[in-house]
Amino acid sequence: MPSExxxxxxxxxAVEIVEVGPRxxxxxxxxxxxxxxxxAYIRALVDAGVRRIEATSFVHPRRVPQMAxxxxxxxxxxxxxxxxxxxxxVNARGLERALAAGMDEVNVxxxxxxxxxxxxxxxxxxxxxxxxxxxxxxxxxAGPRVTATIGASFGCPFEGEVxxxxxxxxxxxxxxxxxDEIALADTIGVGVPADVERLVHAVREVTDLPLRFxxxxxRNTGYANALTAAALGASALDSSAGGIGGCPFAPxxxxxxxxxxxxxxxxxxxxxxxxxxxxxxxxxELIGEHLHITLPALLGRAGDFPGTRP
Numbered sequence: 001m002p003s004e005x006x007x008x009x010x011x012x013x014a015v016e017i018v019e020v021g022p023r024x025x026x027x028x029x030x031x032x033x034x035x036x037x038x039x040a041y042i043r044a045l046v047d048a049g050v051r052r053i054e055a056t057s058f059v060h061p062r063r064v065p066q067m068a069x070x071x072x073x074x075x076x077x078x079x080x081x082x083x084x085x086x087x088x089x090v091n092a093r094g095l096e097r098a099l100a101a102g103m104d105e106v107n108v109x110x111x112x113x114x115x116x117x118x119x120x121x122x123x124x125x126x127x128x129x130x131x132x133x134x135x136x137x138x139x140x141x142a143g144p145r146v147t148a149t150i151g152a153s154f155g156c157p158f159e160g161e162v163x164x165x166x167x168x169x170x171x172x173x174x175x176x177x178x179x180d181e182i183a184l185a186d187t188i189g190v191g192v193p194a195d196v197e198r199l200v201h202a203v204r205e206v207t208d209l210p211l212r213f214x215x216x217x218x219r220n221t222g223y224a225n226a227l228t229a230a231a232l233g234a235s236a237l238d239s240s241a242g243g244i245g246g247c248p249f250a251p252x253x254x255x256x257x258x259x260x261x262x263x264x265x266x267x268x269x270x271x272x273x274x275x276x277x278x279x280x281x282x283x284x285e286l287i288g289e290h291l292h293i294t295l296p297a298l299l300g301r302a303g304d305f306p307g308t309r310p
Contacts, residue, residue, distance in 0.1 A: 014272040016052060016236040018212065019045050019259055021287065022073075023054040023088055024238070025245035027066050033290050035069045039076040041287045045241060046078055048279035050259070052236070054107060057088035058097040074101040086147070090121055095135050099142050106144050107183070108132050110174060111151035112167055115158035116187075120151065129173050136178035148174035149183040149214065153199060154191035164202040172206040181210045183238070186225065189218025193228040200232045210235035215257050217243065217296070222257040223265055230271055237262060242284030243296035258297030260284060264304065277304055 022042050026033055033041075042055055055077060061068035070087070077085060087103040089095045098106050110128045111117035117125050136146045153167045171182050184199055196213070203211065213229040215222040215238070226237050243258030263275040281300040288295045 013270055014274070015230045015234060015266060017050060017259060017263060017273045017275055018052045018054060018086070018236050018238045019050040019241060020054040020214070020238045020256060021045070021240040021242065021244060021259070021284075023057050023067070023086075024214075024256060025240035025242070025287075027057065027064050028245055029066060029291050029293075031291050031293075032066055033287070035072045035076070037287070037290045038069070038073050041241075041283060041290075042073070042077050044279065044283035044286055046080060046083055048276045048283055049274045050280075051082050051274065052084045052086060052105075054086040054088065054238075055103075057090075058094035058101075059088070059090055070097065071101050074103070084145075089135060091131060092134065092138070095138055099139070099144070103144055105147065106135070106139050107147045107149055108135050109149045109151045109185075110170055111187075112162050112170060113152055113156040113159045116152050116156050119158070125170070129170065129177065132174055132179075133177035140178060145180045146178060147181040147183050147212065148177075148179035149185050150174070151185050152187045153184040154186040154195050155188060157188050164198050167199060168202040168206050171203050175207040175209055179209060181212055181235070182207060183212040183214055183236075185214035185238075186216055186222075187214075189216030189222060191215070191225055192221050193224050196225050196228045197232065200229070212236035212238065214238040217255055217257050223261065226257055226262055227265060227269060230266065230269070239263075241280050241297075242288055242300075244284075244287070244291065244293070255296045258284070258295075258299070260299040261297050264299050 056070040056073050057067045058070050084104040086105040086107050087098040088107045089098050111120050139146050150170050211234050215225045239259040239262045240256035241259040243255045245256045260280040263273045266273045
């Protein structure tokens with residue numbers, strides 16, 4: 001379970017960074033990355049001090065071709081004490097694959113709106129909740145921890161605003177169905193700090209499970225949202241080395257917040273993340289070379305402060 005921590009900025013304050021670059025970062029990229037490069041990327045992230053990594057997803061390769069080599073990736077990742085690998089699963093078949101691959105955790109998405117849920121998972125919201133319950137029960141019997149991610153918690157590209165009461169109700173249902181952790185996802189990057197505050201208060205009315213947040217920087221609010229979530233007691237924050245990625249089923253859902261930029265902001269705010277900034281920058285540059293892109297992250301360009309260019 002995520003460790004308890006002092007309030008943000010206080011003595012001993014800490015928040016866990018969940019690295020999602022190998023999954024959410026790569027899944028929307030057009031250039032297919034070789035398996036060996038993915039493994040090298042994950043190894044570099046582990047060397048940088050990241051201890052929870054969403055390494056892949058167990059979905060049909062026709063839906064997300066970039067993740068077609070999930071089993072091969074997991075066969076090659078470094079297995080070290082304290083490092084936990086997360087796999088995204090969407091159905092019973094995906095869970096069985098994840099268990100066979102030796103995942104330490106599984107992440108299951110329940111999208112908050114009917115239109116997006118149908119497009120993303122081919123089922124209604126109620127069906128997604130029932131599917132989550134079945135996956136959670138099977139996963140717990142086999143060992144892995146289970147995260148329920150409420151997708152489009154902050155807004156939907158098809159239906160617009162999402163009431164906080166609706167998100168809180170889905171959180172309640174997933175908590176009762178066996179979630180070990182709740183993740184609130186701003187899948188299309190529309191939220192602002194006031195939205196984070198409203199959601200945290202609403203969700204805390206229905207569960208005391210650890211809260212994790214997944215922010216995109218589509219409208220340049222992702223880092224402000226992450227710092228707000230940390231100040232409100234978030235146990236974990238998702239980010240992607242280099243700031244790559246997005247959701248292939250959500251129009252204009254551009255990059256995740258960047259791990260190196262997030263870790264810098266946390267450190268300057270007095271919050272420990274356990275991440276080595278220089279090594280994260282190196283890991284991001286490694287995958288950026290394979291993708292042939294200019295990384296959205298800024299720390300690698302501007303350099304640390306105080307200090308020299310990483």
